[in-house]
Amino acid sequence: MRRPVRAASYGVRMAPQYLPFVDLLPAPQRSLVMEVLRRGIDAVLPRLDALRAQAIHGDLHAHNLILSEAGDLAGSIDFVT
Numbered sequence: 554m555r556r557p558v559r560a561a562s563y564g565v566r567m568a569p570q571y572l573p574f575v576d577l578l579p580a581p582q583r584s585l586v587m588e589v590l591r592r593g594i595d596a597v598l599p600r601l602d603a604l605r606a607q608a609i610h611g612d613l614h615a616h617n618l619i620l621s622e623a624g625d626l627a628g629s630i631d632f633v634t
Contacts, residue, residue: 568593
């Protein structure tokens with residue numbers, strides 16, 4: 554069974570939620586933003602669940618690893634400051 558994917562606020566899965574806000578943008582940007590959102594909604598979203606997903610950790614290093622008592626990798630943490 555596949556785990557539900559938690560959408561990041563900037564991810565393509567959130568595109569439909571941004572449509573109501575396009576009208577708040579300055580006129581020159583509206584059509585471009587709408588085109589990008591529509592393309593993401595119409596072309597990308599229907600195919601997204603078929604793609605593999607992975608966690609991406611941009612600064613993985615020894616200070617944010619969690620090790621088991623045996624010394625095996627058990628997880629990672631990241632504190633945003």
